[in-house]
Amino acid sequence: MSNRPLAVTDATVWDGLAEESRADGGVLVGDDGRIVAVGGSTEILERAREIGADVVEARGGVVVPGLVNGHVHLSLALPGPMQDAIHGADSAQLALFMAGNARETLHAGVTTVRLVGEARFADMALKKAIEVGAVPGPRIRTAGHALCCTGGHGHDADGQEADGADGFRRATREQLRAGADLIKVCISGGIAGEHESIDTPQLTDDEMAAVLSTAHDWGRKVTAHAGPAPVIERAVALGLDAVEHGYELTPELCALMAERGVWYTPTITVSRCEEFFLANGVPRWMIDRALGAGPRHWESLQHAIAAGVPISMGTDMPPHAAYDGTTATVREIEFMVDAGMTPLEAMRASTSAGAAWMGEEGAYGALVPGAAGDLIVLDADPLADISALRTLHGVVQAGRVVRDDRGTLRPGAAA
Structure with a gap:
């Protein structure tokens, strides 16, 4: 075009x-x-x-x-009305909903997104529609469904459940068959799962290894939704490429991540966005868990900065969502500076680093x-x-x- x-x-x-x-x-x-x-x-x-x-x-x-937001769900389905709306939508409604969010994301200055968990492969269709100019939106790099164990984090939203090494190997291949640019796997609990805690381990080493080896054989990176340091340490030892959230990182773990070139996308906004949660009818148990994770999450980001872990910006919140008088994307970048990054480091993390994460330096x-x-x-x-x-x-x-x-x-x- x-x-x-x-x-x-x-x-x-x-x-x-x-x-x-x-x-x-x-x-x-x-x-x-x-x-x-x-x-x-x-x-x-x-x-x-x-x-x-x-x-x-x-x-x-x-x-x-243009900004690169590395942790996006265009069909975000947090518990409450947001989840009810997504679950109640048919495939056409879901695609249109995501297209609307894509347009607003682009207008917020985010010209590239890394999607890390969407439903029913609507992300693949939207990616193609944007590429041919049929609908406006940012450049998309997508993981397809996030992978999780039975009942694991994201199972009631955008996750695809699997169990055992063979099950996770098959689930990974199903994302690759659909056109996934990367793989996302949930290896611990998180904020949005009612029947879990942030530090709940959710995959065995055999299951994690199956995802990693399969994705790497196909030339795809693997990023993990993860909270606690012990779980992340096991995944890093197995060859994990990147960590999302990392609510409970330690200085020792961050030193290991830096040594091995494991990327970190902190999504620091998600543990301090009560206004957004309240506006969208998120249940109180989730709000309390998110805010309660905030102080330790902040320390994790500071540990990563101090250790020199490669960082890419991502919000988890909708990139264009109104937040503290600006958008979630801009507020995330401001938080990164507040936590200790220089403005230059934060801007690189929000632009060229996003392309580097995908191995696409110089392309955007x-x-x-x-x-x-x-x-x-x-x-x-x-x-x-x-x-x-x-x-x-x-x-x-x-x-x-x-x-x-x-x-x-x-x-x-x-x-």
């Missing part, structure tokens, strides 16, 4: 990788939706004229890569030649103050303007 080339000039530009932003810069995106050049405004303007690109001026605004999450022309426009530089993300007012996906609050991204708007 092609469109007219687009040049954004008169901007401060951060490319998702560099240690600082560049003033008086610009970005040129070709008709294939990929970046042709990043450089000074004058250089970009000259090259834009050569290829007949539309030119817009950011008017001194800040341009950074960075403003470099050949990468997808995904970018957002802000009023201020988030490398100076991470809360500048709250000033987002423009979103470009593959060179197409999909959000333009001020009308400044229309060709000729600056004339």
Whole structure:
């Protein structure tokens, strides 16, 4: 799918990788939706004229890569009305519900998502629809169903139940058959399971090994919903690639994760978002469990930062959900800075690191030649103050303007 080339000039530009932003810069995106050049405004303007690109001026605004949210459920089904709505929806209704969330996610500046558990393989259909331009939404990398033991975490939401090494091997292959880009497995309890606790071990070593070996044979990474350190240590020893949540990490475990290159997606918002839970009718037992996990969860993130564990940003909450005067995505990134990351580290974790997690460096999450022309426009530089993300007012996906609050991204708007 092609469109007219687009040049954004008169901007401060951060490319998702560099240690600082560049003033008086610009970005040129070709008709294939990929970046042709990043450089000074004058250089970009000259090259834009050569290829007949539309030119817009950011008017001194800040341009950074589109955000990559690494822990998303577009059919989120928390206990209560949210779960009832998803369970009561037929396949068509589910797909439309997810498409609506995908559109809102894109408009929130998230141009790529990693889905880590969806129902009925609607995520596969939505991914294809977005790729061909039938519906608006972020680039999708998806795990299909999350894998869990009988009665395990997620069994009543997006999980596929299995038992024994052969059962988990088959369940993994079923996700791969459907087109999974990665595999997600629930190896312990969590916040949303009524009949479990966060530290409940849920898979045997044989079961975990079956998932890992099968996925790795197919060239797919495996990430684990996990809470307690002992369970995670067993999985890391078996070759786990990444940890989601990690509610109870220790300094020793984080040192091991860093040594072995095991990624961490903290989803720190989920243990401090009472307002969101109340607004969506989540039962009190889950709210109390989530908030009760908060202090230890925060320590886990700090341990990971101190140890140098590779971190990718993910919310678990809907990326676009209203939260503390902004979106869940922006608030997650702010929390990461509050916990000890520098704004630069948090921004990398929210852009280029998301592509690196998938082994797709340079394909998206960075403003470099050949990468997808995904970018957002802000009023201020988030490398100076991470809360500048709250000033987002423009979103470009593959060179197409999909959000333009001020009308400044229309060709000729600056004339």
